[in-house]
Amino acid sequence: MAYVDDYPDAAKVVRANFGVAFAALSIGGIFGLIQAVHRTGFFRGLINSTDYYTVLTGHGVLLALVFTTFFIAGLFTWGVTNSLERSLPNPRLTWSWFLVMLVGTILATVSILGGFVPELPLSADVLFTFYPPLQASPVFYVGAALLIVGSWIAGLDWFLAYWGWRKDNDGERIPLQTFMVLTTMIMWYVSTVGVAVEVVVFLIPWSLGLISEVDPLLTRTLFWYFGHPVVYFWLMPAYFVWYTILPKLAGGRLLSDTLARVVFVLFVILSTPVGFHHQYVDPGIPEGFKFIAMTNTMFLLLPSLLTAFTVVASMEHGARQRGGKGYLSWLWKLPWDNPAFSGCALAGIMFAAGGFSGMINAGMNINYLIHNTLWVPGHFHLTVGTAAALTFMAVSYWLVPQITGKRLQHRTLATVQPYVWFIGMTLMSNAMHRAGLAGVPRRTAEPEYNVVDATFPNVVGGMGEMQLQIVLGGTILFVALSMFMTVMIGTWLAERGRGTLSVNSHLPPALSGPESSPRVLDNLKLWAAIAIVLILIAYGPPLAGMLGDGIFAPGTPGFPV
Amino acid sequence: MSEDAGPTVSRRGLLRGAAGTAIAAGGVAAVGTAAGQSGVDFDGWFSDVSNFDGVVDRRGQGEVTVEVGVEGNGDYWAFGPAAVRVDPGTTVVFEWTGEGSAHNVVAENDGYSSGDPVREAGTTFEHTFEETGISKYYCDPHLAVGMKGAIVVGDMGAGADAGGGSPGGISLSEGAWLLVGSLGLAVASPLLFAAFLRYRRGGGPSGPSEETREQLQRVDEVDQGPPRAEEAPVEKPETTIEHDEYDPSGTLSLVLGYLVLVVLLWVFMYFVEFLGRGPTVIG
Amino acid sequence: MEIHRFEKVWIAIALLLIVGFIATIAYGALGPGVKMVDASGGTIDPEAVAAGESGTAFDDPGVRQTGPNEYDVYVVARQFQFAPGTSQPIEVPAGSTVTFHITSPDVTHGFNIAGTNVNTMVIPGQVAELTVDFDETASYGIVCHEYCGGGHHTMEGTIEVVPQAEYDGPGGS
């Protein structure tokens, strides 16, 4: 009996979500490759440089927003039903959020792709951050809003399942996976308010011509109110996998249930009052607010550093249970040939590197060094682009057989795929970091100087060497992505229910279980309240300052792109 | 005017078909120049101007209007029309549309200039062209995206088709279709591959692997109802280690190693790369 | 609550690391005196800047001398040009203290003197104000590092820090 037989309805929902996620991943990956060859000057014949920004918008939206959100929705649907051992309460509600998200995605995607066809009135070359006064077609903003609204309903669906479970299980601890889903969603509700206000109150009416002007700094601030928590919305599901599935894949058990809960609570509390760290070099924001955001951000390192310990220790536990010995030689006892394991582990290693470049980003004044340079994409391809994306791919090798009832196909391909991704990302990301230190900007079709006579300063490694590594890395990444898609589609189309699945779903309990962790950790209302108070402290005064001269001032009309 | 437009359009039709191939063959489509064509030789001036569509004949008019900020070059970054032919002594009135942010008009040979870029719709700037020849001009902020124009004064090269453009505007559109096509193909390719695999499994002689076939048989024997997935057996640990007997010493050494690395890199980045380099904001 | 003693050690070290980071940043602000761009530049009506009627120095951007070895540089960053910076370089003498005032009449831009730590966003409605010491003769490229429309990749400029002796005063706009 696998998940697909126990919860056939939920399995269908998970499959639908994964299907959309993987389609977005494929298209986004092709765009990524185009960017890599275009911006390095390797091959610019496929698109012209103005269309580069259409491609880049597609890449950012499809990968950072669509792929992640749909995959997470599928993963969380599985996590809630699996750990509560009950199906979702209302199938109609479940399909309605999926449809709302899907319609939103289609609207946004169509309006972005419309940018390729100048004859069409649709276009949305605004990048996934859509800063006004760059103005997209209203279709894009409506699509983005629907995607978020759909995710809200999804959260409600999971909460309803939890409340139903609570009625029958009074006094019990929230199962760990459900706890992680609920805390993630609390953070999501609190933080998406920012972008929802930005889009619904300002951008949609403005793009429809109902209001003539918006305040660029205010809308930007609302975006980043949401923009940092969203990176935790990508990361917490990866942590969910690392805490609850990875130990099992390694042959061990989670070291501590308590610390896992503490980590997620810290994320709820600290993820939002840090958004100004994306605006360290914005004019119009007093330095004091930036400093507060910086200290909060630094303390937000704590849950990730704790995670590093707990997760590695759980893997070590597995290795030792498999007969591993010595200080470090146990590492060889880990199942490196199981792609679900190796993908998560390699994602974790890359996250350690991305964590370091994130510490630099977080360092307020040192942010001058790298702000908006290629360093930044170098950083987040290690975090969302690998820690989250590679973990999602890896867990698919384990989960997709369970939700389809089909044996994983092309196992050899799957076994090497995480390593191929790792190599590609090592090449692309390190070169991006170094090029950033030379001042090469991000989000630029032709980063070389064409109009004026200047050159970028020399850094370790020449510009040519870095460009080559970016192209090579990007190509290898694309190959890894194609391998993943081949395995997934092959599995999806394989025959159902024949033979044993190559996986089993048993998740062993933590070494130190919930019985020894304080009950207050499960008090979700308390943590939500603390989060809101901290947000009011961090955002109240600066927002009041920006609103002081009127909500639309200083205002600018739209510049359609 | 219409005599000019006719042949231009039909040649473009041909180009349209060829452009896709040309782009695929290495993006050489943008090189189309006036080589070998009669008419006015703009010397590549219009090679990156998407709205250039031959020279529009406005001879016989004392005053000619050129719009500043018409659609082209990816936004409202174009002069409309991009190239006009006037009689000597004609006054050309440049009239701002208000679209596409701030523009100006600057002669390539510095002979005239409207000054700093402005955006205001209805702004005008006039210049009277006395000497025969080609006067090229551009918009300063949007020169690099191809906001360029030219006034052809007099009859030079008239009658024949004025070439010199390139399928810049077309290549954009063609590139788009090519992109959409290749995207579709790329997305579909794993699907096709998987469909092929399935087809082969279903009917082909190679069929499922040895291992799968055995399992299939086993399942077929047991299973009469709807197919059910059977999970792999749970992996049994070699030794079982409980919480109190477990010291993650390897983990501690790994995280401490990471810590040392991070501290060293931080010091290097902060004091060498950041504070050690060039001007910094101090106020 | 069962927390392994190694994990307690790690929590303590992690907190120490965090405090160390914050201390380094505070040192950077207090010691070498690195300042963040802030609200000191005030706000401005972007449409007035676009029309050249803001009643400020942005109507005639360029370099101004404000004291011995002190200069103000007003820069208008617009789609796709720094004025001054793109058509003609920004020229200042070595050994001077320069305060940049930068704003945008249209969309959000970036201003980064590549290879230095002079880096700011340029947001319509806001004036970015940054003071910088240029000690040595040098020639720098400026890049717009925020996507600002289809010609973003062409938005570049230069700044020339020339020897004191060769500097012949602010050339105006």
Ligand code: HEM
């Ligand atoms: C095939 C693999 C990939 C390649 C070759 C690739 C390549 C690139 C490149 C070269 C850029 C920089 C563009 C620029 O700033 O000019 C970029 C940006 C970006 N990538 Fe990727 N990428 C890949 C996968 C991913 C994945 C898996 C994610 C996230 C899940 C991702 C998220 C992003 C985001 C959010 C941006 C920034 C977009 C923006 O600045 O608006 N990428 N990518």
Ligand SMILES: [Cu+2]
């Ligand atoms: Cu222009």
Ligand SMILES: [Cu+2]
């Ligand atoms: Cu720009």
